[in-house]
Amino acid sequence: MIKNLINEGNIFFIDQDFPEVERVAKRILSIEPTNTEAIGFLQLVNDERKDFKKAADFLFLKTKLQKCKDSQTWLELVERYFEIGDFESADYCAR
Numbered sequence: 726m727i728k729n730l731i732n733e734g735n736i737f738f739i740d741q742d743f744p745e746v747e748r749v750a751k752r753i754l755s756i757e758p759t760n761t762e763a764i765g766f767l768q769l770v771n772d773e774r775k776d777f778k779k780a781a782d783f784l785f786l787k788t789k790l791q792k793c794k795d796s797q798t799w800l801e802l803v804e805r806y807f808e809i810g811d812f813e814s815a816d817y818c819a820r
Contacts, residue, residue, distance in 0.1 A: 730756075731749075734749040737749060743774065746766050747770050806818060
């Protein structure tokens, strides 16, 4: 079921139907609260809506859940938070 919902979300994203992408992501998260693909959908939707704070927060959540050790991902988070003036979060991500 989750896989089908993710496929559906991908189709909606390609069609740029962001309200439907968000609906699908929330449905996935209601079933599996730590699903990083659904969190990634929410990050992308918020990037498209130019809500960069929410997008950065979703990327942060996804990165933490994946226990990511990739320095490039953390650097991207530092840059995103710095650009929106959230220096405390940027500092946290830089450590």
